[in-house]
Amino acid sequence: MGTSKKNLFTPEQNRIAELAKALGHPARIAILQHLFSVNACICNDLVEELPLSQSTISQHLKALKNVGLIQGSIEGKSICYCVDQDTWKEAKSILNSL
Amino acid sequence: MGTSKKNLFTPEQNRIAELAKALGHPARIAILQHLFSVNACICNDLVEELPLSQSTISQHLKALKNVGLIQGSIEGKSICYCVDQDTWKEAKSILNSL
DNA sequence: AATTAATATCGTAAAATTACGATGATAAAA
DNA sequence: TTTTATCATCGTAATTTTACGATATTAATT
Numbered sequence: 001m002g003t004s005k006k007n008l009f010t011p012e013q014n015r016i017a018e019l020a021k022a023l024g025h026p027a028r029i030a031i032l033q034h035l036f037s038v039n040a041c042i043c044n045d046l047v048e049e050l051p052l053s054q055s056t057i058s059q060h061l062k063a064l065k066n067v068g069l070i071q072g073s074i075e076g077k078s079i080c081y082c083v084d085q086d087t088w089k090e091a092k093s094i095l096n097s098l
Numbered sequence: 099m100g101t102s103k104k105n106l107f108t109p110e111q112n113r114i115a116e117l118a119k120a121l122g123h124p125a126r127i128a129i130l131q132h133l134f135s136v137n138a139c140i141c142n143d144l145v146e147e148l149p150l151s152q153s154t155i156s157q158h159l160k161a162l163k164n165v166g167l168i169q170g171s172i173e174g175k176s177i178c179y180c181v182d183q184d185t186w187k188e189a190k191s192i193l194n195s196l
Numbered sequence: 197a198a199t200t201a202a203t204a205t206c207g208t209a210a211a212a213t214t215a216c217g218a219t220g221a222t223a224a225a226a
Numbered sequence: 227t228t229t230t231a232t233c234a235t236c237g238t239a240a241t242t243t244t245a246c247g248a249t250a251t252t253a254a255t256t
Contacts, residue, residue, distance in 0.1 A: 002214045002240040008149045009124035013131070017124040024119030025244085026107035032196065033111070044202060051106045056245050058204055063243095077202055077253040095193055098130065101211070101245075123214085141233060154215050156234055161213095175223045175232050 016098070019091045022067040027052060028060050032083065035070065040082035042075065114196070117189045120165040125150060126158050130181065133168065138180035140173065 009017075022028060027050060034049055035041065043061060047054045061081060064070045068087040072079045107115075120126060125148060132147055133139065141159060145152045159179065162168045166185040170177045 002216095002242075009128060013124040013127045016127050017122055020118045020120075020127075021122030022118075024115055024122040026111040026115040027244095029111045029114045029118075029196075030107060036196065042202075043204095047202090053246055054203075055205080055247075059244080062204085072203095074253090077200095077255095079203065092193055095190055098127075098134065125214095142231085145232095151216055152233075153217075153235080157214075160234085170233095172223090175225095175230090177233060 016094050018067050019069070019087075019094065022063055022069055023091075025060065025063075027057070028064055031057075031060060031064065032069070035081060035083050040080050042078035042080055044078065046081075114192050116165050117167070117185075117192065120161055120167055121189075123158065123161075125155070126162055129155075129158060129162065130167070133179060133181050138178050140176040140178055142176065144179075 023032075030050055031046055034046060038045075043054075043058065046057050046061075050057060052060075061070065061072070065072060068084055069091070070081050071084045072081045074080075121130075128148055129144055132144060136143075141152075141156065144155050144159075148155060150158075159168065159170070163170060166182055167189070168179050169182050170179045172178075
């Protein structure tokens with residue numbers, strides 16, 4: 001039981017669900033909002049911004065990165081994150097055309 | 099652990115996440131797509147349309163109804179479901195204005 | 197070379213999700 | 227009134243998510 005049945009749905013349905021799922025947590029919404037407002041920031045800024053531990057935030061960042069909603073680039077000893085505009089457009093257009 | 103921290107985020111962030119979460123499963127995307135294409139249908143149509151059991155589909159319908167994305171109205175011994183256009187507009191505008 | 201700072205990952209526990217069959221509830225039909 | 231059809235809910239098991247502390251990892255700094 002509880003086994004996922006991805007194979008029973010179309011790639012489009014799975015992709016939409018995947019993107020929506022990544023947006024389906026307030027912490028990840030907060031992360032995206034912050035990234036939109038400051039354009040880009042390092043992980044540590046988010047740790048100070050959000051009431052969650054560093055490891056938890058790192059996990060949320062990974063979830064967003066896995067579906068392509070954000071990108072991370074090495075910046076000295078930090079990692080600079082920003083919204084991936086292409087994927088963001090994809091998410092919006094998918095929802096609008098549904 | 100694993101305790102949800104809804105109280106640490108704004109109502110807006112929670113609402114966005116709640117809506118996105120409801121969209122975060124391919125079966126629920128399939129349900130919405132079907133509802134959009136036929137305008138309205140009874141639960142049983144979805145049971146025949148989707149490769150999932152009746153109880154599972156009923157659960158998914160409940161999830162969509164709980165966040166207001168769909169409405170159900172009694173139609174004899176069936177229940178007729180349709181997309182709630184207001185909530186749907188809310189979802190789209192929220193994403194577009196994020 | 198040792199220290200510090202910034203992230204990621206591991207291990208783990210609690211909670212939530214997902215799926216199904218079985219059972220209830222309700223209204224039409226016989 | 228019994229049966230049938232439609233849908234919801236309950237109980238349950240497997241899976242996934244969420245959160246944290248502890249522990250790597252890596253690069254700048256001292």
